[in-house]
Amino acid sequence: MTNEELAASIQAGDTWRLDTLLTQNKGMIYHIARQYHELAERNGGADMNDLYQSAALGMIEAVPEWEPERGAFLTVATFHMRRRVRELLGIRTTKTRIENMGTASLDVALDDENDTPLVEQIIDPAALDPEEAALQADMQRIVRESVTRLPEEQRLAIEAAYFNRGGYFKQVGVCQSSISLLSVHQKKF
Secondary structure, three states: OOOHHHHHHHHHHHHHHHHHHHHHHHHHHHHHHHHHHHHHOOOOOOOHHHHHHHHHHHHHHHHOOOOOOHHHHHHHHHHHHHHHHHHHHOOOOHHHHHHOOOOOOOOOOOOOOOOOOOHHOOOOOOOOOHHHHHHHHHHHHHHHHHHEEEEEHHHHHHHHHHOOOOHHHHHHOEEEEHHHHOOOOOOOO
């Protein structure tokens, strides 16, 4: 009987054919176990007999999962055999690792008393809103471009007051407080 016929027969209730299926596929089971044997030895894990038994269990688990219209039985069996052996060796798939990371959603409230989402509780209030930061950067660019078009004396005064923190005024002998008073006086009118 073919693997597919044996699997269909076992699915129909002839569980005594499991032994025939395993005997018929000893080579495949051994092949899968052998693929992981070196890894198991390096990590001080399971011996060849354990690997073989895990692969055989994987083949048994594949029987109820196999659907005749979806292809060959060994395709499903190979997947289950490898999964079983990896499980024995502690090799986890990406999905398993992600599930076990102990992650939590930031959109869920931290506790029942406070229904504010966690993401809103951990946002830095001092941080600029991304939209605000983009607008501010755009505004600075426009101001710098406009300042470059001014006559040199005005340009130097503005650059000193706003960009160089008053270094220019020290050069020409005017103190920063005088400039600040002028700025305040201009804002009033």
